[in-house]
Amino acid sequence: MTQSQAGQLPRFPFETEAALEPPAEWARYQAECPVAHVRLASGDEATLLTRYDDVKSLLADPRFTRPTAADNAARVADTESGGLFNSEMSNVLPQHGEGHLRWRRMVGKWFTARRMNALRPAIEAMAEQLVDEMVAKGGPADLKAAVGFPLPVWVICDLLGVPDADRDRFAHWSDTLLSMTRYTQAEMDLAQLEFAQYMAGHIAAKRAAPGDDLLSALIGETGPDGEPMSDPALIATGMGLLIAGHETTANMISKMVAMLLADRSRWEQLLADPVLVRTAVEESLRLDANAGFGMARYLTEDLEIAGTTLPGGTTAVCSMAAANRDEEVFTGAAEMDLTRSPNPHLAFGAGAHACLGQPLARTELQVVLEVLLRRLPSLELAVPVAELRKVEGLAVGGLRELPVRWRS
Structure with a gap:
């Protein structure tokens, strides 16, 4: 395909003006073109899937995994390596077969429901502390900076035994490695080098003086072959x-x-019935219109999807966010129903590569919502919904800030 032909393809991710509204292309492609050719930020061509059944079946197919450096796959980013997606570090871990399952078993033991229940009181105490600090400074405030960012950083740093005082460095490295258009190749390379050197030093320190954390446990653990996990x-x-x-x-x-405050009747519904917190979290995950890039899969052989044969060598992008609004699966898919159950959304993926940390993410989201409802029942947006600003140029979608206010 020539560059001029590539230029005629729609660019993915699709652009939207509103931070909380989906691009019109999702519904149109689901109805008219469930297997679509799109152009990524790199200029490379990929195939986009938007229907629920197609996305779920491909993500759950054990034959295919995310693109690796050995594949002639479409690049996500507009740089040579594609940041996190095609970095050397991202290809150290096994992506297929028993090696991948063994890695997931070793790490996954730290993300069980039992461990999350044990962590819950500490997460709640941290959320309370952050809300106290935000309230003490007075409103309006940026909820993302005051609560949304520091809480999960504190939790994951505690889990890995790294100092949360370094959280600003982690944020910069993460943003850079998740870049699609924001950072240059040189900036990506530097971030990867600095992050890897930091982590190597941290692991060396843990090897010398183990703690009660995930990395210390992995250092001391051996696999079925009797070998420990390598330093890389x-x-x-x-x-x-x-x-x-x-x-x-x-x-x-x-x-x-933001979604719950955009229509304040939703917040009032939760205040009246806090039991709905769990289903509200799941519905927020399903309805996320600003989820980011999605998940890419590299086809190593021909595959038929929705009556179309995709040849081996195709890079398929699975839009979980679009699939989560498929009317064939979710009644009133465009509407936020805080009582929706069951809710088989794909926000965490599906199959062998589904998000390992989803029990932790669910726990954090539930705890934050419970604390905010209890402590700040009068919480409201401090700007009109239309003025909320999206994060641009990264593979993960988000808001730049979330201005809120409350009555003292």
């Missing part, structure tokens, strides 16, 4: 969990609260 794998695990453990949840906290 430990570094990649630490980097991946720090990025995933704070970036997505920090953004989702502010988006969830």
Whole structure:
């Protein structure tokens, strides 16, 4: 395909003016073109899937995984390496088969429902402290900066045994490695180098003086083959969990609260019936219109989807956010129903590569919402919904800030 042909393709992710509203292309593509050709920020062509059944089936298909450096896949970013997506560190961890399952089992033990219940009181205490500090400074305030960002950073730093005093550095490294259009290749390379050096030093320190944290446990654990996890794998695990453990949840906290305050009857419904917090969190995850890029899969063989044969070598982008608004699966899919149950959304993916940290993300979102409802029942947006500003140029969607106010 020539560059002029590529230029005629719609660019993905699609642009929208409103931070909380979906692009019109989602519904149109679901109805008219469920297997669509799009152009990524890199200029490379990919195939976009937007229907629920198609997205779920591809994500759950064990034959295919995310693109690796060995694949001739479409690049996500407008730089040579594609930041986090095609970085050397991202390819250290096994992506297929028993090696991948073994890694997930070793790490996943730290994200069980039992562990999350044990963590819940500490997360709640931290949320209370952050709300206290925000209230003490007075409103209006930026809820993302005051609560949404520091809470998940504190939690994941505690889990990994790294100082949350370094959270601003983690945020910069995460943003850079998640870049699609914001940072240059040189900036990505530097961020990757600095982050890897930081994590290598942290792991060396943990090896010398283990603590009660995930990385210390992984250092001391051996797999079924009797071999411990290698240092490159430990570094990649630490980097991946720090990025995933704070970036997505920090953004989702502010988006969830914004969605609930955009129509204040939703907030009032939760105040009247706090039992709905759990289903409200799930519905916020489903209805997230600013979810970011989605998940890419590299097809190593021909695959038929929605009556179309995709040849091996295709890079398919699964838009979970679009799939979560599929009217064939969710009645009144465009509406926010805080009582919706069951709610089989795909916000955390599906199959062997579904988000490991989803129990932690759910716990943090539930706790933050419970604390805000209890402590600040009069909470409201401090700007019109139309003035909320999106994060631009990153693979993860979010709000730049969330201005709120409350009555003292």
